[in-house]
Amino acid sequence: MRILFCGDVVARSGRDVIQKYIPHLKKAWALDSVIVNGENAQHGLGLSEKVCDALYKAGVDVITTGNHVWDCKGMFSYIEKDPRVIRPINFMNTVPGKGFFVHDTPKGAILVLNAMGQVFMSPQLDNAFPILSDFLKVYPLGRNKIKAIIVDFHAEATAEKIALGYHLDGTVSLVVGTHTHVPTNDARLLDKGTAFLTDAGMCGDYRSIIGFPCDDEALAARYLKKVPLANKPEPPQGEGTLCGVFLETNDQTGLATRVHSVRLGANFSEVCPDDLPCRGGG
Numbered sequence: 525m526r527i528l529f530c531g532d533v534v535a536r537s538g539r540d541v542i543q544k545y546i547p548h549l550k551k552a553w554a555l556d557s558v559i560v561n562g563e564n565a566q567h568g569l570g571l572s573e574k575v576c577d578a579l580y581k582a583g584v585d586v587i588t589t590g591n592h593v594w595d596c597k598g599m600f601s602y603i604e605k606d607p608r609v610i611r612p613i614n615f616m617n618t619v620p621g622k623g624f625f626v627h628d629t630p631k632g633a634i635l636v637l638n639a640m641g642q643v644f645m646s647p648q649l650d651n652a653f654p655i656l657s658d659f660l661k662v663y664p665l666g667r668n669k670i671k672a673i674i675v676d677f678h679a680e681a682t683a684e685k686i687a688l689g690y691h692l693d694g695t696v697s698l699v700v701g702t703h704t705h706v707p708t709n710d711a712r713l714l715d716k717g718t719a720f721l722t723d724a725g726m727c728g729d730y731r732s733i734i735g736f737p738c739d740d741e742a743l744a745a746r747y748l749k750k751v752p753l754a755n756k757p758e759p760p761q762g763e764g765t766l767c768g769v770f771l772e773t774n775d776q777t778g779l780a781t782r783v784h785s786v787r788l789g790a791n792f793s794e795v796c797p798d799d800l801p802c803r804g805g806g
Contacts, residue, residue, distance in 0.1 A: 525631055525672045525775065526553060528786065529700050530560040530768035531707065531724030532590075534735035534759060535568045538728035539578060541764035541789055546583040553770070553800050556629045559636055560727070560768075561676055561702045562609070563589040568735055568759035570595030573602045576609060585627050586610070588638040590678030590703055591645060593621075612640035612678060613659065614649040624659070631775065632671030635663055637696075639688075641679025641703075652677070653691055660695050665778040672697040672773045679703055682722050689720040697773050697780050700724050705734035707767045707787060717779030725767030729760040730791040736760075765789035770797055 528549060533542055546558055562579060566572045569592050576587060586608050593599060593611045603609050603621035613623020627634045637659070639652035656675065665673050673696040679685050685701040692699055694716030700723075701708075707725025714720050728735045736742065737757045745751050766789055772782040787795040788802060796802040 525556045525629075525634065525697075525771075525773040527557045527559065527634065527672060527674065527698070527771045527773070528553065528555050528768060529674060529676070529698065529724060529771065530558070530727050530766060532561045532563065532702050532705055532726050532728075532735075533565040533579070534705065534726050534728030535564065535566075536759070536761050537764035538726070538735075539565055539575065541727050541766045542579060542584065543582040545766050545788055550583045556631055557585045557627050557634050558583055559586045559588065559674060559676070560584050561590065561678070561724070562587040563592040563595075563678075564728075564735060566596050571599060571609070572596045573598065573606075576602075576606065580608075586625050586636045588636065588676040588678070588702070590638075590640055591647065610636065610638045612638050612649060612652070614639055614652045614655050616650075624663075626670070633669045635670050635673045637673065637675045639675065639677050641677060641681060641684045643679065643681035643684045645680055653688065656688075656692065660692070665695060665697070666776075670778065671775060672771075672778050674771075675699045677701050682708075685722050686720075689714060689718065693718040694779070697778055698769070698771050698783070700769055707785065707792075709785065711769055711783045711785045713780055713783060717777070719769075719771055719780035719783035721769045721783070721785065724769055725787070727766050727768070728764050729762040730765050731762050732760040763790040765791050767792075770800075
């Protein structure tokens with residue numbers, strides 16, 4: 525299996541970079557699935573049906589979320605009718621939607637799981653560690669046609685993300701962190717065959733503070749005076765960067781054989797697997 529996971533899509537610049545690169549990468553890299561975290565795709569906070577449709581048209585197969593999943597009006601009803609949009613599995617069972625989706629492909633099924641951390645996060649959810657472990661006993665890797673399992677762990681603390689990686693090592697194909705909007709440089713294979721990356725980063729305009737303005741007024745209000753802005757800040761709309769992780773798995777075991785960071789577009793030096801073409805989007 526070849527899978528591309530893209531980090532938090534932020535506002536229009538994030539959506540634009542998805543639409544620019546994903547159609548090309550899906551063909552050029554022979555991707556079996558494209559998964560994105562979309563919880564910030566609607567104007568920087570939240571997600572809408574219109575935005576989901578745009579991401580699907582670009583070639584996205586599954587959309588994960590996090591603490592901003594409910595920020596846009598209408599998501600409580602929409603998530604019930606679109607199983608490809610998932611919310612953290614450790615929300616209470618009374619919350620709409622599900623924390624997982626099984627994406628059927630010609631090569632077999634890919635199980636996508638979404639969970640949220642507890643450290644420095646709001647709202648405070650149930651502990652994801654035992655919830656994921658119990659779920660994977662029912663849906664184990666390699667059984668019921670499940671050829672790969674991807675876990676998006678939406679969390680603030682790097683230690684908590686790394687701990688979940690080791691906790692699930694050998695039982696899933698990839699544990700990838702989201703939420704901080706900053707790509708980390710630690711993509712690696714763990715001892716038992718699970719691929720891991722602390723944070724996939726952001727798909728959006730990096731001439732910003734994690735997708736929000738870095739002008740003098742915004743800096744002074746939030747970091748010097750510690751007061752809220754009078755109006756909701758407009759997300760920067762400059763050229764975006766696609767950040768994520770490429771995964772290749774063993775079709776027999778479902779464990780990872782290769783993992784590589786991906787960064788395409790403005791602001792960073794481009795990074796992609798050595799044998800695959802970086803350019804060609806747009």
